[in-house]
Structures are given as C-alpha cells and as structure tokens.
Amino acid sequence: MSLIVQKYGGTSVANVERIKAVARKVYQRKREGHDIVVVLSARAGETDRLISLAHEVSPNPDPRELDMLLSTGEQVTIALFCMAMKDLGQKAISLTGYQAGIMTDDHYGEARITSINTAIIKEYLKDGYVVAVAGFQGYDPHHNITTLGRGGSDTTAVALAAALRADICEIYTDVEGVFTTDPNICSNARKLSKISYEEMLEMASLGAKVLHARAVEFGMKFNIPILVCSSFKDVPGTLVTGEDQDMEKYVVSGVTYTKNVGRITVTDVPDVPGMAARIFGPVGEAGINVDMIIQGSSGIPGKANISFTVSKSNYEKAMELVREIARDIGAGEVHGNDRIAKVSIVGVGMKSHSGVAGKMFSALAAENINIMMISTSEIKISVVIDEKYTELAVRVLHDTFELDKDPNGVFRVKEEPFE
C-alpha cells in the first residue's frame, strides 16, 4: 500500500463530466488499496473569469483581496469532486488551504509555502477518506488567505507529498509528459521517460510550462518522485526524479524558449565600485526580477555598458526606473528591446561533457542568428536572440543535439574545449 498524492489541473476538471471522470480514476486507485490525497486546480477558465471580474471593479485590485477572490476557484472544485466521490460510495473530504494546514508567507499572489501541518490530513487518511485539497492556496501567519501564483497547484501537490512522505506525486495534466522541446514548434519533439530534478527545474524556469518550478524544487529537496502524465490518455508519462546512470547519457535533454523577455542596456556607466548596486538595488526594491546581467567595456575609458533582462511584464516599469537611475549616477543613454527571446538547452550530461556551448553557438551562427547575450549554469546554456528567430533556433538546436533520437547514447559531443 502506497501513499499517493495526485494533482489534477484546470483542464482535467474543466466541467462536471470531467470532475466525475477524475473521481472514477481516484476511486479505482483507492480500491487498489492506496491512501490518496488529491490536489485540485480551479476549473479551466475560472481563475481568468475571477481576475476579469476583479478588473471590472478596480484597475489595480488589492493583492490581498485578489487572493481572497481567486481562492474560491479551487474551493468550488474540491467541493464538487467530493460530492462525486461520495456518490461512488467512497468517503471523501475537501479541505481548503487553511484547513489542510498549508501555511505560507504573506506575499499575496506569489506566496511561498513555509510549513504544512499534516495532522488533519493524516487523521482523515487513517479513517479511510480520500482527502481533496484546494491547490494554489494557503494562509499566512495572520490567517489571511494567500495564493501561490500561476501553476501553484503543482507546488501544493509536491509540498504535500513531501510533508506526508508520500511514495509518489502524480501530476495529471493536458500533456502526456515532458518533451525534448515544444511539440508545437518542433514536430519531432520526443517525450522523455525520465528527467532529473535539476533539468526539470531549469526547463520550468526557462519557459517549459508543464510543471511549476517551485514544485520541482520541493521534489528535489525532499526527493519525491514526480510523475507527469496525461489526464485523458492512458499512456506512460515522464518521471522527474534524482539523477541516475541512464540520464547522464542524455547530455542535452531539452530545448526551451521564452518570448517573455525584455533587454535593457545602460551605456557609459562610470566604472567605479558600487555602480551595479546603485542600479540593481532600486530595481530589486521595485519588485522587478532581473535575469541575465552582462557588464562590458564601453568605448570610453573608465566607463562600462551594462545590459540585463527582465520579464516583459516588468519591462516598461524597469525602463522608466532605469532612466532615472542613469541620470542620478551620470551614466549615458538607456536603450531597450522587448522583441527578443531566450532560447536554452538543458541537460545534466553537460556537467561531464565539454564542447556543448561551442556546438550550440555554431549551429545558430550557421543560420545567421545573432546572439545578443549568453548565460550558463552547470546544466544549461541560454542565449538571447531576436524574437523572430525563436522557432528556427529551437528546431535547429533540437536537430543539432539529435533530441528526436533514442537516448541510449547515440549522440556524443566531440571533446572540444569549452569556449
């Protein structure tokens, strides 16, 4: 007998028929003798409906009240789901984030789970209940309702699995698993049977929407296997788990992209200590996350050019702020570009293989795609390019690293020095 946490996303519970179908699936698993906790999202479209309702009231809805509003979406789903379970003859109980003991900090709209009191859930499991928990929500130390941000139900599920020491966390969604890249762009994208937490984390952060990055972090930290699979088709999914011997053969596991990027450049910044802090201090305080930062020499001695990227939603705000800062610190001009994209390759195999970066840059150069910025980590290489080349770059990289091929070591990078 296992303890299983399952999460069903918005499309899986979009309407009454689908909610009943999920109930039947859960019922089958329960009858196999497992203890089951089900985390549910709001019905597809419901969160958007509530957000537009809020915007009808206010151009800039209060964040606490927005969370109060949005948290109703999941509450509706868990109630309907438990009604369906009980009609199948299975005891079931729904719990809001508060009732399930999911405590968060007080960052409305993007709260982080700080602790989970599992006592109530464990008691109901012991009594034979299927426990349905509202995803995406928690409560802060002052008992205010908080939400975890888009995709937060994934995080709820994996965090619950960790807190309950579940055997597995199953994420049921509208895709069949994790693919080597976006199948909409690259027709020969291949479904991975396994991927490491680190790779999945990079892919989630870099724009692959299949799993929320925070969820992967929880999985990694507490070593909870996460199975991503289809809610509609009975086909094998992708297991996100710790690194093993198989995985190292991949070298590159996936190509990701995001168009949600803007780049800002400040020219002729006086090259004295503390300048970076004077730029990025206020930007951070304004709640703007900076992704890549590059500092290069300007044409003028004693001056430097600084470029960085922000998400497109923060682009205008950041431009405005940085123009002020540039004046204050006696820098030159501020340029911006929000028609750019970030394309990345990810793979734990990179740790032990050099030459991957060179191969990537050559492949892009061969297509005359100019690289504006580069950033790397142990297991990923990201480049910023003109937005219009996004799809081309993804396909070229997918082909270059032969991601359509079976992973059993067909592809080998040449042992060239890392450049």
Next chain:
Amino acid sequence: MSLIVQKYGGTSVANVERIKAVARKVYQRKREGHDIVVVLSARAGETDRLISLAHEVSPNPDPRELDMLLSTGEQVTIALFCMAMKDLGQKAISLTGYQAGIMTDDHYGEARITSINTAIIKEYLKDGYVVAVAGFQGYDPHHNITTLGRGGSDTTAVALAAALRADICEIYTDVEGVFTTDPNICSNARKLSKISYEEMLEMASLGAKVLHARAVEFGMKFNIPILVCSSFKDVPGTLVTGEDQDMEKYVVSGVTYTKNVGRITVTDVPDVPGMAARIFGPVGEAGINVDMIIQGSSGIPGKANISFTVSKSNYEKAMELVREIARDIGAGEVHGNDRIAKVSIVGVGMKSHSGVAGKMFSALAAENINIMMISTSEIKISVVIDEKYTELAVRVLHDTFELDKDPNGVFRVKEEPFE
C-alpha cells in the same frame, strides 16, 4: 460616533456597478465618523448557480460539501467590495466567516451561530478599517465551513451587531421596509415605521420574507435596533425594536400568508397515552418540522383524529412515514392535502385586546372561506384555509383591521370575549 453593522442582500450587490455603489454608500457613512462593519450576501443568482452546479454532479449533494461550495458566493462579494473601497481611498478588509470568528454548530445548510470571537474585527475597526464580513457562513468546532440557510446573512449581521454591541444593525434590501401585508396582493398595504421584535418574529416565521426569523431573535435577545430599508431608494425604512407605547395602539400590525404548507390527518388513533409521541417522535427524527397539531375526537369511542401541518417540501416524505406509523399503531386512514395555505394576523396589541379572533373568523366566514385549522399565540392568530382563497383572505383581513390607516389609534376592537 456610532458602531454600525450594515447588511446588503444579493440584489444590492448583484453586479460590479452595484457593488461599487454600495462601496460609495459605506464610504459616506464612514466619513461621517462611524465605525462600520458590512455584511454581504452572494451576488443575486450566485447561490442558485452553485446549487445547480452541485446538482449536475450529484442528485443529493453531500451537505458538508454543499456548504464548502456555497460559501464561495459571499467570499467573492466581500473581496470585490473591498477592492472597490480601497479605490475610494478607504482602508477595508474582507473576512470569511471563519476569519471573522463566527462559530456555529455542525448542522450543515442550517447551522446556528454559537459564538462570535470579535477580537479580530475590533482590532481592524480600531485601526480605521471598514470590515467586510461574508454573510451566511461560519465554521464548526472542527473547522468545517457551515452555512446558516437561506436569508442567513441577516442573521450574521444582527449576531455581529449583538456581539460587537453595535448601536444599530441596518439591513439594506430590495424592499423599502416592512409592510402591513404583501403589496403584491393588497394594493393599499402600508409601510410600518416601527414594529416590535415579537411581531416581526411572528411575521418572519409566518412567511414575510423581509427579514430572517433567526436575525430577529438575535435582535430581540440582545436588544439591537434593526432598521430594514431600501438599498436603492433613499426613503425611511422600518425600525424593528423593543415594544413601546406607540406600538400598543396597533392591535394588529400585519397580515401574513404562506402557501408552503401541507396538512396530514390520521384518523382513529387509539386514544391511549404515548400515541402522539409514537407519531411525532419518528417524524421529528426524520428532520421534519411539524407546525400546527390538532387532536380531536373521532366518531369511534376510544379513538381520536390527529391533524398536523408540515412544510410542502416535507409533505411527501411525511405522508409516507405517517402511513407506516399508522399501520404500526393500529390507527385508521391517513389523509393529506397540500393545496392549503396559512393566513395569519400579527400584533402586540392583541395581548391587551380581546375580540380580535372573533372579528377575524367572522370576516372570513362572511366571504364563505372555510377555516380548517386554527392556532394562536399571544400576538398572532393563524388559520389554515383552502389555498385558492389566500389572496382574498389577506385582502379581507387587511380591510377588516383597517391596516391601510394611520396607526394612531383609529381602529378599536370591541371588547368581546375571546373565543
């Protein structure tokens, strides 16, 4: 400076524009220097929408899960309202039933408030907030969400006013106040400027839908003046308050009716001790409320006929149950009639005036309306009649007691013995 609890019903917050209008009204009152707690209902139609969603899932939705579902309706309203308040520049905070400390028993769907912990509300009021509380909901000792039944937001408002020792509880609704009878039936129905708790309680119980009976009970118990007034028109409403000298002049204050009644008669019940208990024990255990009960002699010595009324929604269930019971106890036949109505006159003045009943019965007899059952209390007389005479009876009684006239003692009953 006063502490005011205001309640706005579903039609008053039916859409975004109306929610904003309520926010402006509250803002004005707050600027006059008062402390304000606002209790809000679900938007008109929302509770029905959620109920039909539940019925799409299950023919007989689990009561706990139904409360989990329905409670989202008010949560949406309070969140939207507080967004609107903040856009007016007024601090406001929304609280669910749980957050507002409203504890109830665990009778899902018709829970009763058992205590209110006002600490959090008081703290926010002290800090200058307008506090918006979700009506109709609370939580039981195990932290399950409960609802108080239809019209329960009235109860939330008056109970909060009592717990907070508010100066007044204002109920904003889609009617202008309490009328001497239903203006849809009787064109010369008159709005009362004042009515006693006792009268209002009888009228609420007897079918006048303007105020929830439980709410009036709370008002009476804790002596909280309740002002019922229009959410849309700026006209004087009706003050529900303790008895005073003015009121005694009314004798009869109102005529109420309900068609939501069924009558069941068991013939030839053995006239031995314990028979009533053997009938009404199981009926009560089945959750069926019995209203009037009349026991009379049957034609056969040692046997009695017992008649009683139940609400129409319980009629079929009660008939079935009583047929079984009748067999068990060796009674005769079971007859039923669900095409009946109850018409009542209410007035604290009856306490000190006799002859009211006689006048009522004569007026009905003059119209050839047959009286099937009678029940009386100190301040009301109810009769059960054929449903088709309902409107006629209401108009006749309204005329007989001259309820269209100014209350200053125009009408005097003759000092006849009470029959």
